[in-house]
Structure formats: C-alpha cells, structure tokens
Amino acid sequence: IESPATVALGTIGLTAASYFTYRRYFKRIPTTAYLTPSSMRSRNTIVGKCVSVGDADGFRIYHTPGPIIYRHLLYANIKKGSINGHSNGKGSSFNTQTISVRLAGADAPESSHFGKPSQPFSKEAKEELESLVLGKEVWCQMAHIDQYQRLVATPYVWHSPYIFGRTNVSLRLVEKGLATVYSQAGAAYGTAGPITKLLRKLLIPLSGEARLRRAMARAKRKKIGVWSLKNFETPEDYKKRMKQQS
Template sequence: MWLPWSSSRAPSNSPQANNERSFPEDLRFQQAEQDVVHLGRAWGELTQLSSAGYALLAFGASALLYTGWLAHRKWDPVYSRYFKRIRRHYEVPDSYIKEKRYMKGIVTSVPDGDGFSFLHTPGPGWRWPLKFRRLPYVGPKGSSEVMRMRMAAVDAPEVGKGETEGQPFSAESQKWLESQVLGRTIYCQLLKRESQYGRMIVLPFLPRRFIPWWFTGNRGTNLSEEIIRRGWAFVYESTAGEFPHPEKREGYLTLMAEAQKAKVGMWKHGTSLETPAQYKKRTKQGIPPETTDSDSDENEEEASWFRRSLKRVFRSH
C-alpha cells in the first residue's frame, strides 16, 4: 500500500545517501590508480629495451624530422609560386619579371586610362563556394596592400592634376577602362619595373567568363590592344615603351591607324591631337594650349570684319 509519506528514495541524511554521493569520488580515485599502474608498466617496459630498440626509436625519430624538413623545403617554392600573396609592387621578385610570369588579381581602382590598382589573389580560395581566404579591406583612400600597375604599349590622355587641366578625352578613356576591369579578376603578365615611379609595367588580360585559360591556352582579351582598337589611347612610341615582343610594335601602330580611319573614340574629330608626351612637356614648361583651327578661323573673320569696317569709314570721308 502506497502512503504519501512513504518513498523508495532514502532520506538525504541517511547512510545510504552518503554512500551514493561518495561513489563517484571512489570511481575517480580508482581510475587514477589504474593510470599510475599503466604508466609504471610502460616505463618499466621502456627501461627494459635493448640497445637495438633504442637505435630503432632514434632512427624513427630522425626519419620523422627529416620528412618534415624535406616537406617544408619542397612546399616552400610551391607556396611562393602559387599561394603567396604579394602585397606591394616593389615586393615583386626580379625573377618573376625575368620569367614574365602572370599574376592573378582584382582591380580595386582605375585612376587614369592606362593604369590601375591591383590586389594580388594567387591560388584558390578567394571566391565561393571554395572561399577560405579573406581579402584585405580597401577603403575610399585605397589600401597599403595593393600594387600599382601600368599598361604596356599604350599611352592614354593625361588626367588633370590640381589646377592643371587634363587632356581632352582623358575622362572618357578612364571611364572605358574602369568599365572593363573595376572589381573584376584579371591576369597581368609582368614585363618590366618602371624606373621613375616604381610601378609594374604589365600586359593585362581580361579572362573569359566560362572557359578557363588552361583549357584553351588563351588568357583572354588583351586590354592594351583593345583600348587602342576602341580609340581611347595612343601607342607608346617612346623608346622607353615596353612591348611583349619587339615585332608587335607595328601591330599596335596598325591598330591605331585602323581606329583613326574608323573615327572611333577620341579620333572622331580628326587625328591632330596632342600626344601625352607633348602635353607633359608643354605643361612642364608652363605653355598654354595652342589655338585650334576653329579659333584661328574666328580670329581671321573678326580681323576681316574690322578691316571692312575701316574701309567703309575711310570711304565715307
């Protein structure tokens, strides 16, 4: 018969309850004793090893250390070539330029029509679904981990600085390049280190969207050729200009001649434009821009009207 005051559980102050509370502590004590016994047996077995056993252990430890050292030596070149991120343009090794290696990265800003800022992103892991590497933050003022790149073989109209007015079509050239590469992944073939500003002179390629380059062997659209073909840049004809191959100079000049003939881009009003080299020389000397043909025609018309007015005045007298 069950009674309200009856219970199968012993009171908290009973000897049975005290035994139940002390039972886990006994188990822990027994486990500690067993661990001490096992450790003593293992140490005893180790001390009973023969000289051959010690030699075998030493050989195994040496083999393990050598394997780790060799793996590090072999992995370091692989990591440096395919996974190590170069943060600044002056950190690019000379061996990379000598071998004309390709660098993969994201364009973060485009200040003019022939240069851009480049964030190196080697190897996989930068994009989903296999994203395990994090890009550095690039704020409105840029970042200390971007590389300054200059496009090879082209010379875009100069953008104005401060109170100096830029060349005509400089904004259009900059906007065209920005629409092609800003925020996108491109490949840059390293050609030369610029001596004056330290920038890297590169040949940029815009990869295909769906076909990987290793499948076709083609890195994509050559942006140096494309900007000349669209009529937004001159060919860098100076001896300091860098071309991927000397024989390609004529090819770039041919592309510019075709753009001038088609009147595309900045050639839509004619070919008598001031080159960036002429602009730099003129602004350095403080010479104002030359008067255009339309301005000279207006001046001639004003002068002829003044002469005709004088003739009428003298005839009236």
C-alpha cells in the first residue's frame, strides 16, 4: 500500500505533466497576442488552416493544434473564408480567432492600398500564394511578431507526391519571380528540418537566406515574373517612394 505522500506526489506530477502536454500540444492560440517569446521558442512551429489571403505576402491561419488525426477530426469545419459561421469580413471571428502571418524572407509586389497603385505582378503573386496555402494546412516556422502584430514566419505546405517533402512557400514565390528577397529590418529566412539539413550538407550547403538569393538570381537570369519588366521597382523601393510622397 502506497503512502499518502507518495500518492500526493504522483498526483501532482501527473497533473503537472498533463498541464504541460495540454499547453504545449493541444492549447489553441487564437491570435498573435497570445504568442510570447518563450512560447515561440518552445514551439518553434505552429500549424493551422489558411482561411484567407490578404495580399501577396500575407495570410491568416486558424491554429489547429494536436496530432494530425485529432486536428482533422476536431477542426474539420474550418474552411477557407469561413470560421464558425462567419465569412471573411463578417463578424469578428477573423480578427479574434485567427493569426495574421507575414511571409519571412520574401517581399512580393505591393497591392493597391489606401489609394496607392498596385505594382505589376501583384495580382499574379497573390494568386500563386492562394494556390499554395488557401484552404490548406500550413506549417509556420515562427521568427517573431512584427510592429503590425503579424507573425513573421516561413510557411511550409505538403503537396503530393509527398516523397519530395514540403514546399517552402517563400522560396516558391521567389523561384517564380513573384517576390524578391526581403532585406529590411526584421528580416528572417527560416531554418531547415533535420532531413533537409543533412541533404544540404551532402549536396547543397546553403543557408535559408542563401537559398532565397540563389533562387532570385536564377529567376532574374530567366527573366520570369517581375524580372521580365524593363524597369522593375522592387517592393522595398516602391514602399520608400510611397512613403516619401505621403
């Protein structure tokens, strides 16, 4: 017969372990306001269903924690453009129950905002982003929260055939000439998983930033996307010019 002290210690330990497991693997994060530096360090990656794409380098996810079967059963009703009966832009669910994500490492052409004209290929870049993430489960490798309360992250999606691994969304846009490499304050470029790291050591010893820059150089040589333009203004230069004019 176990002593009361042993039972009490066992109960405390089990409760603590259960609480840690819940917070680490099952607790849903509604918005970036609930992401602290410590939680981002411990989690590193957050998984969610993309419910909307705002522009060519930003989208919203509904966090779906837990193992894959648990996620698919519990959050099966989460669809693109709809959360708990609210469509995009209607009700407060999109602001209070989703995480705004900003692509890390990629800077896509600017869409028209507040009367400012859109850049060439902004529509194509947004359509490409939608085809990659909208309505799909997205793995976001977290970097930090920016000044606009967006989660800056490197997003990954799995597409069939799955044997080729996951798709780096930021890298894909750069490869297609639909984004440049982001180099302003707060730039982040993501890190690879263990298998990819091993392959890179054997085949392509490049960092996340180096891969992006190599992809951009290749797209530039091929003159695809924004690089097909004779007088291409980078998104960074465009934003500086718009700021000076305002």
